[in-house]
Amino acid sequence: MTYLLTSLVNGLVFGLLLFMVSAGLTLIFGMMGVLNFAHSSLYMLGAYLGYSIGRWTGFWTALLLAPLAVALLGASIERFMLRRVHRHGHAQELLLTFGLALIIHEIVKLVYGPYPVEYTIPTELARTAFNVNGLNIPLYRLFIGAVAVSMFVSLFLMMKYTRVGLIVRAALSQPLMVESLGHNVGFIFLLVFAIGAALAGLAGAVAGAFYPTGPNMAEDLGSIVFVVVVVGGLGSLEGALVASLAIGLLTTLTVGLDWTLAGALAPLGLSGWAASIGGPFSITLSSLTGSLPFIIMLFVLLVRPAGLMGERA
Amino acid sequence: MSAISLSAVTKRFGSSEIIRGVDLTVNVGERHALIGPNGAGKSTLFNLISGQFRPTSGQISLNGRRSDRESPETIARRGVARSFQITSLFARLTVFDTVRLGVMANHGVRFCFWRTAASQRAVTNDVLALLEDVNLLHRASVLAGELPYSEQRALELAVTLALRPEIILLDEPTAGMSVEEAAQTVALVRRLTAGRTLLVVEHDMDVVFSLCDRISVLVHGQIIATGAPDEIAKDGRVNEAYLGKGLH
Amino acid sequence: MKLYVRIALCLATGVVLLAPLTFSDRYANLAIRMLVAALFASAFNLLWRQARLLSFGHGVYFGAGMFAVVHLMRANEAGLNVPLILVPLAGALSGSIIGVLCGFVATLRSGAYFSMITLAIAELIYSLGPRWQALFGGEAGVSSMRLPSMGLSFAALNEVYLIVLGWSAVGFATIWFFAKTPLGQIAFALGDNERRLQFLGYRTHAVKVYLFALSAALSGLAGGLLGVAAENVDYTVFGPASSAAPVIQTFIGGADVLFGPAFGAALLTGFGNVFSDVTRLWLLYQGIAFVLVVMFLPAGIVGSLLMGKKRPLREAIANTLAVLLCSASLIFLCESASILLSDSYSSLRASQDGSWVSYRLFNMELAPGSPIVWGLPLIAALTGLIISWKLKGREETA
Numbered sequence: 001m002t003y004l005l006t007s008l009v010n011g012l013v014f015g016l017l018l019f020m021v022s023a024g025l026t027l028i029f030g031m032m033g034v035l036n037f038a039h040s041s042l043y044m045l046g047a048y049l050g051y052s053i054g055r056w057t058g059f060w061t062a063l064l065l066a067p068l069a070v071a072l073l074g075a076s077i078e079r080f081m082l083r084r085v086h087r088h089g090h091a092q093e094l095l096l097t098f099g100l101a102l103i104i105h106e107i108v109k110l111v112y113g114p115y116p117v118e119y120t121i122p123t124e125l126a127r128t129a130f131n132v133n134g135l136n137i138p139l140y141r142l143f144i145g146a147v148a149v150s151m152f153v154s155l156f157l158m159m160k161y162t163r164v165g166l167i168v169r170a171a172l173s174q175p176l177m178v179e180s181l182g183h184n185v186g187f188i189f190l191l192v193f194a195i196g197a198a199l200a201g202l203a204g205a206v207a208g209a210f211y212p213t214g215p216n217m218a219e220d221l222g223s224i225v226f227v228v229v230v231v232g233g234l235g236s237l238e239g240a241l242v243a244s245l246a247i248g249l250l251t252t253l254t255v256g257l258d259w260t261l262a263g264a265l266a267p268l269g270l271s272g273w274a275a276s277i278g279g280p281f282s283i284t285l286s287s288l289t290g291s292l293p294f295i296i297m298l299f300v301l302l303v304r305p306a307g308l309m310g311e312r313a
Numbered sequence: 314m315s316a317i318s319l320s321a322v323t324k325r326f327g328s329s330e331i332i333r334g335v336d337l338t339v340n341v342g343e344r345h346a347l348i349g350p351n352g353a354g355k356s357t358l359f360n361l362i363s364g365q366f367r368p369t370s371g372q373i374s375l376n377g378r379r380s381d382r383e384s385p386e387t388i389a390r391r392g393v394a395r396s397f398q399i400t401s402l403f404a405r406l407t408v409f410d411t412v413r414l415g416v417m418a419n420h421g422v423r424f425c426f427w428r429t430a431a432s433q434r435a436v437t438n439d440v441l442a443l444l445e446d447v448n449l450l451h452r453a454s455v456l457a458g459e460l461p462y463s464e465q466r467a468l469e470l471a472v473t474l475a476l477r478p479e480i481i482l483l484d485e486p487t488a489g490m491s492v493e494e495a496a497q498t499v500a501l502v503r504r505l506t507a508g509r510t511l512l513v514v515e516h517d518m519d520v521v522f523s524l525c526d527r528i529s530v531l532v533h534g535q536i537i538a539t540g541a542p543d544e545i546a547k548d549g550r551v552n553e554a555y556l557g558k559g560l561h
Numbered sequence: 562m563k564l565y566v567r568i569a570l571c572l573a574t575g576v577v578l579l580a581p582l583t584f585s586d587r588y589a590n591l592a593i594r595m596l597v598a599a600l601f602a603s604a605f606n607l608l609w610r611q612a613r614l615l616s617f618g619h620g621v622y623f624g625a626g627m628f629a630v631v632h633l634m635r636a637n638e639a640g641l642n643v644p645l646i647l648v649p650l651a652g653a654l655s656g657s658i659i660g661v662l663c664g665f666v667a668t669l670r671s672g673a674y675f676s677m678i679t680l681a682i683a684e685l686i687y688s689l690g691p692r693w694q695a696l697f698g699g700e701a702g703v704s705s706m707r708l709p710s711m712g713l714s715f716a717a718l719n720e721v722y723l724i725v726l727g728w729s730a731v732g733f734a735t736i737w738f739f740a741k742t743p744l745g746q747i748a749f750a751l752g753d754n755e756r757r758l759q760f761l762g763y764r765t766h767a768v769k770v771y772l773f774a775l776s777a778a779l780s781g782l783a784g785g786l787l788g789v790a791a792e793n794v795d796y797t798v799f800g801p802a803s804s805a806a807p808v809i810q811t812f813i814g815g816a817d818v819l820f821g822p823a824f825g826a827a828l829l830t831g832f833g834n835v836f837s838d839v840t841r842l843w844l845l846y847q848g849i850a851f852v853l854v855v856m857f858l859p860a861g862i863v864g865s866l867l868m869g870k871k872r873p874l875r876e877a878i879a880n881t882l883a884v885l886l887c888s889a890s891l892i893f894l895c896e897s898a899s900i901l902l903s904d905s906y907s908s909l910r911a912s913q914d915g916s917w918v919s920y921r922l923f924n925m926e927l928a929p930g931s932p933i934v935w936g937l938p939l940i941a942a943l944t945g946l947i948i949s950w951k952l953k954g955r956e957e958t959a
């Protein structure tokens with residue numbers, strides 16, 4: 001019971017973190033058709049900048065400044081790089097962001113070294129929020145969750161009630177139509193890219209203090225975030241939320257389960273045979289945690305190629 | 314048995330119903346024109362027949378076999394070929410290679426990787442003959458993407474006809490052509506569709522009246538009249554709804 | 562081209578390709594790695610050049626080939642008697658089997674989705690790697706020994722090079738020939754306009770699976786060749802780096818030219834081998850070069866050389882000068898930063914009361930506080946930028 005509760009909270013928070021990063025990615029992808037390979041690198045930069053700035057200004061100011069800096073970087077990437085290759089098509093844009101991800105990875109290693117830095121939780125949040133059955137829920141986990149939820153709410157309100165939201169929504173369904181609106185589309189693209197980058201940066205600055213901030217954090221999260229976008233469906237915020245939570249929960253809930261395929265065959269009396277084969281039969285579910293998101297994705301693709309919330313062609 | 318038969322077909326995009334209950338029968342060997350004002354749903358109807366879209370409700374049969382759940386590939390393999398109103402070609406292929414794709418499909422050459430495409434005599438001969446027909450022989454080695462518009466239209470037609478289909482759907486084959494080019498194209502279509510079933514969308518009434526055996530008029534997603542050309546010309550509703558004073 | 566130019570070119574190519582037979586192990590090894598990378602990148606590019614599918618997970622098929630070959634060589638040690646020259650085929654076989662399975666799923670979607678799925682499949686295999694001890698050998702990997710075969714000992718790598726050269730030739734010939742076959746033509750058309758192809762009655766998903774399988778088979782062959790040479794392999798071959806390599810090499814070389822990927826792969830593997838001994842920052846430079854090529858030479862190096870318009874000699878020289886100035890100052894700044902930000906430098910500073918002590922770079926003693934150290938490279942970079950800006954202006958007025 002206690003185990004289930006911890007897992008639930010951890011999974012929920014991890015899912016919300018996934019959502020914070022994938023929201024920006026799916027926003028950019030849905031609107032501009034650009035798959036931003038460097039998105040999780042921007043998340044990593046958010047964490048590192050939060051750490052660096054925080055050493056001068058303290059945690060809270062850094063939490064504000066780091067996403068702003070990442071947004072500025074995102075805007076310049078859009079304005080000076082992506083726009084240049086736009087006429088060569090989406091694949092060229094994808095390649096460009098892929099190259100940027102490589103460069104950012106190397107620069108982070110150059111500046112901060114190959115090991116994680118000591119980006120820590122501010123003392124006022126380093127407490128236990130509450131205690132259930134002798135189990136401590138850290139306050140910071142709730143903080144991450146709160147940031148993510150308020151992000152979802154403000155994005156949702158923005159999409160629903162403002163002009164930007166109107167155009168973004170129109171662009172999700174009719175990109176050509178919005179393109180033909182003329183001159184302001186360029187600026188909207190810039191804005192969307194900057195907002196997407198800021199969201200990634202904020203996620204990094206918040207989560208970096210809790211999870212390790214190291215040069216591999218972009219790579220580790222990046223592919224899972226792609227999974228979220230594929231599973232959730234193209235450009236769908238709700239889809240991204242559902243997929244993030246599902247993957248977050250599933251991966252944490254399975255951490256403690258030592259089920260194996262061989263064990264599952266026990267009712268058929270085959271467990272001994274399967275265990276003797278070893279290999280995939282004796283891998284425990286808990287050790288598959290890292291692989292689980294990808295297995296889920298392949299499954300969803302086969303059953304529902306457009307993703308959970310995607311439009312069917 | 315009819316070549317194409319639609320019964321009570323509807324198609325919705327979101328909340329707007331574009332095709333609103335169409336019944337249409339095209340007989341085997343008939344040349345049938347589909348006319349109607351812009352936005353009436355003619356191309357959408359083509360997309361439904363050729364398998365690009367699935368109807369929201371209703372049934373479509375081709376040569377007596379239900380087809381509205383089939384993929385475009387399957388429908389094409391049943392001998393149905395279509396051209397596109399908005400030219401849809403292969404930018405990196407030459408004129409020759411483009412037509413060869415159609416001819417290879419017709420010869421059943423698909424997953425062949427042990428011999429070169431150029432070594433297939435029968436295919437090459439068919440391609441050359443077809444290029445001659447559409448007056449593109451001298452352009453054989455030009456990239457499809459670099460042709461002028463009217464020649465792209467001719468190429469579009471050539472690929473479609475290369476399949477030697479039993480049922481041919483042509484969406485505005487003469488749009489954007491000069492008067493002579495259009496006349497040539499019509500003559501070509503007449504010759505190459507002899508004995509086959511043709512359903513054609515066309516805005517030029519002279520072409521429609523001289524080429525087709527029967528005409529259906531589609532207005533706002535519904536067929537308001539079907540009949541021989543002189544019947545249609547006399548039909549009051551048609552004149553009112555669509556033809557207006559444009560008819561002689 | 563004149564006949565004697567062709568003959569000279571063929572002879573030169575022949576000499577270059579056969580020279581490694583006389584090399585010592587270190588350089589024969591480099592030659593093998595260059596050829597293997599060239600074949601791998603070309604195999605990867607089958608998907609992009611024809612069908613416009615961009616795979617970010619080709620390391621899987623390469624790795625599958627390597628593992629298959631190393632396991633087969635172990636079986637040889639245990640008494641199975643497959644001649645070494647046929648061993649790389651096991652790589653092609655396992656690559657194609659995994660390729661059919663993964664390709665079937667990945668090609669359900671196109672565009673960016675395809676890229677994400679291939680990436681995720683690679684991550685899946687990579688995450689399983691350390692768990693499946695019997696197959697992947699855990700952290701230590703799997704090792705084997707080449708046994709003598711057909712009168713050759715295959716102890717030295719220049720003998721192995723012969724096998725690598727032969728099979729690479731087969732691989733390249735396959736890629737060249739495939740483009741001319743009906744299926745190759747269909748794959749080409751698929752990259753342009755999949756919808757239209759469907760309306761001609763072609764099952765495009767099947768076409769994509771075939772193409773993917775061929776690409777994976779040749780990647781597996783490349784991996785197999787490396788397996789024969791390296792005699793061991795561990796699961797990190799499935800990691801992101803091996804999947805990224807053919808992407809980078811292909812687009813730097815030129816993706817729409819038949820031998821562009823091979824050129825890019827040989828070039829970067831060669832440079833990488835030389836420079837990774839000299840600098841820690843080789844990957845950074847490679848990434849920067851990649852981004853610059855994507856932005857300014859979308860046709861890649863070979864593509865631009867072949868298609869680019871002829872420039873007057875003076876402009877070509879000026880352009881080269883600009884590029885050299887900019888890259889020299891960039892390299893200088895990056896290397897300086899790498900030293901000044903290192904732990905050893907900060908502990909040195911700490912021992913000197915935090916003063917900015919001088920550092921050594923390119924055999925020079927440099928003082929971080931001196932304006933010349935930073936001013937000179939900046940001026941060089943600016944000069945380079947101004948030159949290229951002027952050249953561009955001239956191009957536009959011309």
Ligand SMILES: Nc1ncnc2c1ncn2[C@@H]1O[C@H](COP(=O)(O)OP(=O)(O)OP(=O)(O)O)[C@@H](O)[C@H]1O
Binds near residue numbers: 352358
């Ligand atoms: N995929 C789609 N999604 C939404 N609406 C569509 C789609 N395809 C067509 N429509 C709408 O259906 C209506 C009919 O379009 P269609 O192209 O079938 O007309 P048409 O009769 O061929 O006109 P034209 O003579 O201009 O070619 C148009 O209002 C169009 O906007």
Ligand SMILES: [Mg+2]
Binds near residue numbers: 355356398484
């Ligand atoms: Mg139309």
